Amino acid sequence: MTAEHAPVTRREWLGLVGLLVAAIAVRFVDLATRGTWDADQGHDMLVLQALVRDGTVPLVGPPTSVGGFHHGALYYYLLAPFAAVSGANPLAVVAAIAAAGVVAVAVVWWLGRAMAAPGAGAVAGLVAAGLMAVSASAIEESTFIWNPNLIALSSAAALAAAWRAWTTRHARWWLLAAVAQAVTMHCHVLGAVQLLPLAGLLFVDAGRCDPGEGRARVLAAGLAGAAIIAASYLPLLAHEIGLGFPESRALIEFIRSDVDDDAGPLPVRIAIVWLRVLSWPLAGLATDRPQVAVVAATMVLAALGWRLVAARGSERTAVRWLAATLAWGATSIAIVSSSLARVVPGLPNDHYHAFLDPVVFVIVGLAAGAVWRARRRSVRVARVAVTAAVAGIVAVNVAIWPPRVASDGGYPGAERAAAQLLQALGGRPYVLLGEPAIKSTDAYAFPLGRLGRPPDDARSPRDHVVVIACDRLLEAFSGPCGGTAEDRRVASLDGSWSLEARFDASSRTVLSIYAPVAAVAP
Numbered sequence: 001m002t003a004e005h006a007p008v009t010r011r012e013w014l015g016l017v018g019l020l021v022a023a024i025a026v027r028f029v030d031l032a033t034r035g036t037w038d039a040d041q042g043h044d045m046l047v048l049q050a051l052v053r054d055g056t057v058p059l060v061g062p063p064t065s066v067g068g069f070h071h072g073a074l075y076y077y078l079l080a081p082f083a084a085v086s087g088a089n090p091l092a093v094v095a096a097i098a099a100a101g102v103v104a105v106a107v108v109w110w111l112g113r114a115m116a117a118p119g120a121g122a123v124a125g126l127v128a129a130g131l132m133a134v135s136a137s138a139i140e141e142s143t144f145i146w147n148p149n150l151i152a153l154s155s156a157a158a159l160a161a162a163w164r165a166w167t168t169r170h171a172r173w174w175l176l177a178a179v180a181q182a183v184t185m186h187c188h189v190l191g192a193v194q195l196l197p198l199a200g201l202l203f204v205d206a207g208r209c210d211p212g213e214g215r216a217r218v219l220a221a222g223l224a225g226a227a228i229i230a231a232s233y234l235p236l237l238a239h240e241i242g243l244g245f246p247e248s249r250a251l252i253e254f255i256r257s258d259v260d261d262d263a264g265p266l267p268v269r270i271a272i273v274w275l276r277v278l279s280w281p282l283a284g285l286a287t288d289r290p291q292v293a294v295v296a297a298t299m300v301l302a303a304l305g306w307r308l309v310a311a312r313g314s315e316r317t318a319v320r321w322l323a324a325t326l327a328w329g330a331t332s333i334a335i336v337s338s339s340l341a342r343v344v345p346g347l348p349n350d351h352y353h354a355f356l357d358p359v360v361f362v363i364v365g366l367a368a369g370a371v372w373r374a375r376r377r378s379v380r381v382a383r384v385a386v387t388a389a390v391a392g393i394v395a396v397n398v399a400i401w402p403p404r405v406a407s408d409g410g411y412p413g414a415e416r417a418a419a420q421l422l423q424a425l426g427g428r429p430y431v432l433l434g435e436p437a438i439k440s441t442d443a444y445a446f447p448l449g450r451l452g453r454p455p456d457d458a459r460s461p462r463d464h465v466v467v468i469a470c471d472r473l474l475e476a477f478s479g480p481c482g483g484t485a486e487d488r489r490v491a492s493l494d495g496s497w498s499l500e501a502r503f504d505a506s507s508r509t510v511l512s513i514y515a516p517v518a519a520v521a522p
Helices: 010-028 039-054 074-086 090-115 121-134 136-141 147-168 173-187 189-208 213-231 234-243 246-257 266-283 290-310 313-336 351-373 379-399 410-425 442-450 472-478 484-491
Strands: 430-435 465-471 497-504 509-516
Touching: 010 090, 010 121, 039 074, 039 090, 039 442, 074 090, 074 147, 074 173, 090 121, 090 136, 090 147, 090 313, 090 351, 121 136, 121 266, 121 351, 121 379, 136 147, 136 266, 136 351, 136 379, 147 173, 147 189, 147 313, 147 351, 173 189, 173 213, 189 213, 189 313, 189 351, 234 246, 266 290, 266 313, 266 351, 266 379, 290 313, 290 351, 290 379, 313 351, 351 379, 410 442, 410 465, 410 497, 410 509, 430 442, 430 484, 442 509, 465 472, 465 484, 472 484, 484 497, 484 509
Parallel strands: 430 465
Antiparallel strands: 465 509, 497 509
16 A cells, blocks of 8 residues: 555455455366476476485576576575475475465555555456456466466566555665566566666666665665675576586577577567567467457557556556556567567467566556546446456456366376386386487476386486387477387487387377397397
8 A cells, every 4th residue: 555545445355355265266276287297397396306305406497498598596496395395296386386376466456556546546456456366377377387487476576566665765675676576587587677677666766865865775775686686696606607607608699599580570579579468468378369369459558558648646657667667578578589479389388478467467457447536427438348348358268267187187197197107117127218309308207206217317228118208299390209200219229129009198298118129149
């Protein structure tokens, strides 16, 4: 609450509690099976398991999908307590992520309420939080293990803390903003884009203070916040010094080479990324429902444009800051990451810019609150239109909520496939290979290890059974799974091999078992 807003009423508290109950229900029901399970999830759980069981502390986070460098290690440190108390159970880890998604709804409620004009906060907060509570995209982000899935909470917390610092003139809130921003940056490298809008508001905050102690406090908080963010990267610095700065070299090479001829001209890329950023929180993946995505994006732009013109007082400052954050964020990530101009079916796509999701929800909430605050008779039509628009967004999202069981069966499906594989192997030693070769096998290495029979780390598969996990999504690199790709891969190995068994581990992955053929004496 700011000085301009009335205390939260009992009706508002009841509304917030209802939204949080709804957010919990749509995230935690069938949580064990709703989240997808593939190499990224297996890799993260292997790292967490090594951390909590063996004390192997990671100095870098998950690998980026392109570029050959890594996200921040803070992601693992945040999830480690949940892995520790559960014995590295994936359900406990994803439950922590789901809980973070619920808390993010509450933070967005506060942010919408605090940024709205006096008298409009109740509706603004409830609409912003309500849309996030039922958003199919936000639900998906809360129901599987992946580093960008903590960003909805951390980015919302950074924005909320910064706004609290601005409205209360208490510089200590900038420290919380820095902590939350560090989490955002560690969970995805593109989260660094949010640093500039936060720093911009901080410097404006310092500039409006009288020269002297007030300005010094804000600037000191800014320096302390920068130190907090820098300190969060000390594990990365240790890694870089110890190994000859591989992350820095990979990042520089990526920046130099991230030119995707298929992504189209820069203006086209920017338009595509803007569409994805604006529509993703409200309508899901833009390529799945292009018309709905365009309508959602247009709605956000209309709401933003109206409030930029009509807002007054602190709301005007808030809207200008949100608009700058949105414009800078969407445009900059389109420039630095040309791959965002393309969608790869079957892979998580829009979580990379999840740090902008709270901005979109709050913008819509501010517009709804402003309509309800107006007293003119002509506003009745606008209220009906806003109600219909919000109801339409809710209906669209309910229709596209993630299914109760992920298409690949989630972790339970991977564990069943691992058990079936071990039964077929008996007690024989085996190695696990991915096809194509770039495909990680961590999705099955983790459940195989939990079942007590991890694959051998053998450089040569001689005297081992060879298990090949072929990814149908990557058949363009390997050839058709189910025979062609696997036979070609095993033929490249030393010795002779015979197909012993083959089965679908999921709708995406085929597991093939090849036994060595003993050489016949002349």
